[in-house]
Amino acid sequence: MASLTPTQSASRPGGRSARVRAAVHRAVEELITDGAGELLTIPVIATRAGVHPTTVYRRWGSVGELLADVATSRFSGDIVVPDTGTLRGDLERYAFDLAKDLADPDTLALVRATIGIGGEQGAAACRGERQQQLEAILERDQARGNHPPTLERTTDAILAPLYYRAVFTDYPLTPEWTRSLVATLLPD
Amino acid sequence: MASLTPTQSASRPGGRSARVRAAVHRAVEELITDGAGELLTIPVIATRAGVHPTTVYRRWGSVGELLADVATSRFSGDIVVPDTGTLRGDLERYAFDLAKDLADPDTLALVRATIGIGGEQGAAACRGERQQQLEAILERDQARGNHPPTLERTTDAILAPLYYRAVFTDYPLTPEWTRSLVATLLPD
Numbered sequence: 272m273a274s275l276t277p278t279q280s281a282s283r284p285g286g287r288s289a290r291v292r293a294a295v296h297r298a299v300e301e302l303i304t305d306g307a308g309e310l311l312t313i314p315v316i317a318t319r320a321g322v323h324p325t326t327v328y329r330r331w332g333s334v335g336e337l338l339a340d341v342a343t344s345r346f347s348g349d350i351v352v353p354d355t356g357t358l359r360g361d362l363e364r365y366a367f368d369l370a371k372d373l374a375d376p377d378t379l380a381l382v383r384a385t386i387g388i389g390g391e392q393g394a395a396a397c398r399g400e401r402q403q404q405l406e407a408i409l410e411r412d413q414a415r416g417n418h419p420p421t422l423e424r425t426t427d428a429i430l431a432p433l434y435y436r437a438v439f440t441d442y443p444l445t446p447e448w449t450r451s452l453v454a455t456l457l458p459d
Numbered sequence: 460m461a462s463l464t465p466t467q468s469a470s471r472p473g474g475r476s477a478r479v480r481a482a483v484h485r486a487v488e489e490l491i492t493d494g495a496g497e498l499l500t501i502p503v504i505a506t507r508a509g510v511h512p513t514t515v516y517r518r519w520g521s522v523g524e525l526l527a528d529v530a531t532s533r534f535s536g537d538i539v540v541p542d543t544g545t546l547r548g549d550l551e552r553y554a555f556d557l558a559k560d561l562a563d564p565d566t567l568a569l570v571r572a573t574i575g576i577g578g579e580q581g582a583a584a585c586r587g588e589r590q591q592q593l594e595a596i597l598e599r600d601q602a603r604g605n606h607p608p609t610l611e612r613t614t615d616a617i618l619a620p621l622y623y624r625a626v627f628t629d630y631p632l633t634p635e636w637t638r639s640l641v642a643t644l645l646p647d
Contacts, residue, residue, distance in 0.1 A: 306578075383582070386626060387575005390494075394571070394627045427640065431623035432615040438574060439582045439622060452615065 294320040295327060299341050303380045311384065313337075335389040339396040342385040345378070346399025358412040358419055362453045365408060366429050369401065370444035373437035382438060401430060420456060428456040482508040483515060487529050491568045499572065501525075523577040527584040530573040533566070534587025546600040546607055550641045553596060554617050557589065558632035561625035570626060589618060608644060616644040 298320035302311055311334055317324040331337035353364035372378055385393040405425055412419040420428070429452050436442050486508035490499055499522055505512040519525035541552035560566055573581040593613055600607040608616070617640050624630050 380578075383574050383578065385575075386571050387573075390568075390571065391629060395629075398627055423636075424643070426623075427620040427643070428616075432619040434623050434627060435614075435619035438626075439586055441579060441583075448611075455612070455615075 291320075291322055291326060291330070294322060295331075295337070296341050296344065299337060300377065300381065303384050304377050306380075311338075311388065335393060338381075338385040339389040339392045342381060342389070342393060342396035343399065345381060346397060346401070352404045352407045354411070358408070358415075358417065359453060359457055361408045361411070362425075362429060362456070363450055365404065366433065366449040366452055367446060369430075369433050370437075370446075370449045373433060374444050379437060386438075402426065405430060425456060428452060479508075479510055479514060479518070482510060483519075483525065484529050484532065487525060488565070488569065491572050492565050494568075499526075499576065523581060526569075526573040527577040527580045530569060530577070530581060530584035531587065533569060534585060534589070540592045540595045542599070546596070546605065547641060547645055549596045549599070550613075550617060550644070551638055553592065554621060554637040554640055555634060557618075557621050558625075558634075558637045561621060562632050567625060574626075590614065593618060613644060616640060 295316060298316050299311070302316065302319060313327045313331075313334060314324045316334070316337070317327045320327075327337065331340060353361045353368070355361050355364055373382070382397045385397055387393075389396060402422070406422050409419045409422060409425060419425075432452055433444065433449070436444055436448075483504060486504050487499070490504065490507060501515045501519075501522060502512050504522070504525070505515045508515075515525065519528060541549045541556070543549050543552055561570070570585045573585055575581075577584060590610075594610055597607045597610060597613060607613075620640055621632065621637070624632055624636075
């Protein structure tokens with residue numbers, strides 16, 4: 272123990288820790304993609320990840336917290352805030368990107384499983400940074416000297432229908448439809 | 460066997476069957492309310508309901524199908540289609556009732572669990588008859604000789620924000636906000 276320098280002691284567990292995290296996240300995503308949502312227990316996840324269940328319990332505490340962690344890393348930072356020069360252009364691009372993301376069956380399965388098991392925390396993880404991205408788009412428009420709709424109104428008009436249609440229905444999230452959401456929010 | 464009249468043979472298993480169904484539904488609702496979402500397996504549900512696991516497997520097949528069944532009976536037929544005389548009045552009442560229902564923690568826990576485990580089928584069960592009720596409101600307004608918004612537009616403007624806010628955020632579903640959804644859909 273005495274031979275470990277601070278750098279070593281910091282980097283070794285960090286490296287192992289990152290590998291364990293990646294293996295466990297991958298195991299969760301694989302199990303969800305396989306449609307094994309019902310069997311999503313810590314022992315099942317640990318076996319798939321090739322780690323000891325205690326490691327998973329100690330690090331995440333529960334399947335709910337683990338799913339929220341997976342969803343957070345999946346849904347944060349994966350959408351670049353568009354900068355097309357106009358509010359309409361930015362919102363159309365944002366809605367299009369989000370629709371494409373939510374239409375992916377694996378993403379959708381992860382969202383549903385995370386909401387189901389992760390409760391409030393899981394739901395917040397599924398929103399990820401999308402609310403903040405919308406806020407950034409609106410603030411940029413304000414900085415251009417315009418008067419964009421409020422964040423609440425924009426959330427209700429764009430974010431909500433996208434999530435509702437993806438999660439609760441089997442209607443397709445077509446580009447025409449996502450454009451129509453923006454057109455309704457911003458009439459000519 | 461020969462002594463059973465058709466009425467008896469139909470009513471006896473029907474009576475027992477209905478009792479089993481009620482006990483299993485109640486067990487699911489209790490376990491979800493207890494926050495035992497992660498432990499929602501057929502053996503756990505059967506024990507709580509006081510029935511044999513085989514009975515549950517035989518009747519519902521999986522936790523997902525069982526949850527969809529519970530959600531269907533919970534979300535269908537519990538909201539009376541309002542008839543206030545105007546489209547605005549009907550939609551305000553409809554949105555208010557739905558908001559009140561979704562704000563109930565037990566209902567919300569059931570919605571989240573059903574989406575998480577029940578997949579597509581569970582999600583459809585959580586919509587229940589709400590889409591049809593909205594359709595009925597719009598058709599009645601058309602019958603009055605008016606030109607109401609389309610069902611798609613009304614779903615995006617009212618149903619989607621209500622479900623999104625309830626399921627994905629911790630913002631309250633206030634009466635002012637539900638009224639504002641209708642006001643946005645139907646400007647003066």
